[in-house]
Amino acid sequence: MSRRPISVSIDRLRGRRPVPSPAKLPGDDRECPRCKSRFRADEMRRNQFVCAACDHHFPIGARDRLDFMADGGDWTEIGGELRATDPLRFVDLQPYPDRIRSAEAKGNTEAIVCAELRLAGQACVAAIMDFGFLGGSMGSVVGERFAKAADHAVARGIPFVTVTSSGGARMQEGVLALMQMAKTIVSLDELADAGLPFVCVLAHPTTGGVWASFASLGDVTYAEPGALIAFSGPRVIEQTTREKLPEDFGLAEQQLVHGHVDAVVDRRELPARIGRLLAILQQPPKAQPQSLATQLAQNGTDRAASMARALPQLSKKLMDRVMGEQPRRPGDRW
Amino acid sequence: MGPRRGPRFVRRVVDRFAHSEQEGGDVWEAIQLARHQDRPYPLDYIARLMPDFEEIHGDRLEGDDAAIVAGVGRYHGRPVAVIGQQKGRDAQDRAFRNFGMPNPEGYRKGMRLMELAAKMEIPLVTLIDTPGAFPGAGAEERGQGGAIARSMLMMLRLPAPTVAVVIGEGSSGGALALGVADRVVMLENSTYSVISPEGAAAILWRDAGKAKLAAQAFKPTAANCYRWGIADAVVPEPDGGAHTDHDGAARLLDGYLSRTLRELGALPVPERRRLRRERFRRLGAHRELPPDSAALMAQGADRAD
DSSP: OOOOSSOSSOHHHHSOOOOOOGGGSSSSOEEOTTTOOEEOHHHHHHTTTBOTTTOOBOOOOHHHHHHHHSGGGOEEEESTTEEEOOTTOOBSSSBHHHHHHHHHTTTOSSSEEEEEEEETTEEEEEEEEOTTTGGGOBOHHHHHHHHHHHHHHHHHTOOEEEEEEEOSBOGGGHHHHHHHHHHHHHHHHHHHHTTOOEEEEEEEEEEHHHHTTGGGOOSEEEEOTTOBEESSOHHHHHHHHOOOOOTTTTBHHHHHHTTSOSEEOOGGGHHHHHHHHHHHHOOOOOOOOOOHHHHHHHTTOHHHHHHHHHOTTOOHHHHHHHHOOOOOOTTOOO | OOSOOSHHHHHHHHHHHHHHHHHOSHHHHHHHHHTOTTSOOHHHHHHHHOSSEEEEOOOSSSOOOTTEEEEEEEETTEEEEEEEEOOOSSHHHHHHTGGGOOOHHHHHHHHHHHHHHHHHTOOEEEEEEESOSOOOHHHHHTTHHHHHHHHHHHHHHOSSOEEEEEEEEEEHHHHHTTOOSSEEEEETTOEEESSOHHHHIIIIISOGGGHHHHHHHHOOBHHHHHHHTSOSEEEOOOTTOGGGOHHHHHHHHHHHHHHHHHHHHTSOHHHHHHHHHHHHHHOOOEEEOOTTOHHHHHHTOTTOO
């Protein structure tokens, strides 16, 4: 295997995908910040990192989330080979590559994991963000993995689902990180052209450049209870405008009131809820291929139908001209 | 028209910045110039480039946002739509323009104009100059994030040629909302960054006083953005900077703009939209692990190109 000169942490990738186990969780016991109930790690995991007493949603890693969401815990990663570089040779309080290294040591390879999976029986592509990796920040790799995942959804003709959890654009990649906002928008435009649904789940927190790009453009948008959803965080707003914000400012429940999300959904109910939505949106199965003449006759164009009978080899292009240009979407029948 | 246009000039600007950066400190100088209070703002350029200009007001929903000006004008004998972020020059005007920080209404006003531009296939020129979208509780409740996202999507879909010009400071998503164009160009002394240096200093160094240090780390100059492929060209400014000579700055911009709109206009609509998508799809800096890694095969990541 070849080694690249700037290897951030290829070593840990040589092993298998890290299987999250209770022993690997940071600390064994967790205390709910809201109701102060304490849970053992295995209890947390059994309840998908939701407090069994008060339903507080703890942060959750992208790989754990995929394991919980996918039917049978079975998912195939897309774009896992993509890794960050340091285009600005950026140093703030510590060099950017060091930050990546310590983030990778916690068990993920980037702030997003994309995969093909089934959600309650529905095949789809999911892009799941991971707040544990540099605050879920969107850098070049997040943008490229998102784009690759969307390409995959278009190629397979299946819906695209995303779960966001991010502080926004990744400062350490400067303006290149900013451009990832536009890049995700390009992917959404391609999904739209392919006639595929885009479902968005906003987990805590969804702020900055992620909320101001793909996260706010879901065809249907769910939010996890208590998730902070904002372009500017409460602290920034209070500093800039000197206004005192209410406790629940920008939280999912408030965003529902203001009309920016469609529903607040418990994490444990998400797969079933998304699966049902995708089932509703599913196009009827494609009709059996019919002869050209029958297809044309069904469209009520007798002249075209007789032409087609006369010209069995009529090309598709010619047929388009006869019928007039009609936009076709997957699943549409003639 | 400026005598110093074209690739050779761009290279000269790049070289100059490359040289000055080694000495340090000049990135900060570029930021000061980009924010100079005498620098021409969108309405200054519009007055010089388009004698006939009709400004529109309001988003037909909440109100009018003075931080964004939008309208249609006659440019070299053709209609052109213009959206720009407008700062104020004196204290009163600055407050009126909200320091060039748009609210959702501003972006929605811009989208109203984009609808017209789409309907009539009118080219769109955006003039970017903002410290960022306004961070306020009201702006959040009225959908700041969604307004920025939708503005980008709408720009991406426009049929006619689009050119985004960073004329001052382009900071954060508030700037990019008007930046998804066929060509993105920066004036010589403009900056384009993920966040203002002050904001970055507060977040990364936890000390707003470290703005200079943050500026050095981000290197948001036109020359660097040109190197990274963020900017397609650097438009020269008059000697001493655009603030010394508004007429001269407008002439130099006019030279680039008229030529570019003509070039872009020669492309068929689907081709233009495809190239626009590709331009933004390409941006970023990442690497791929070698696909022969057994671990990666196990992960099903063997589809690397």
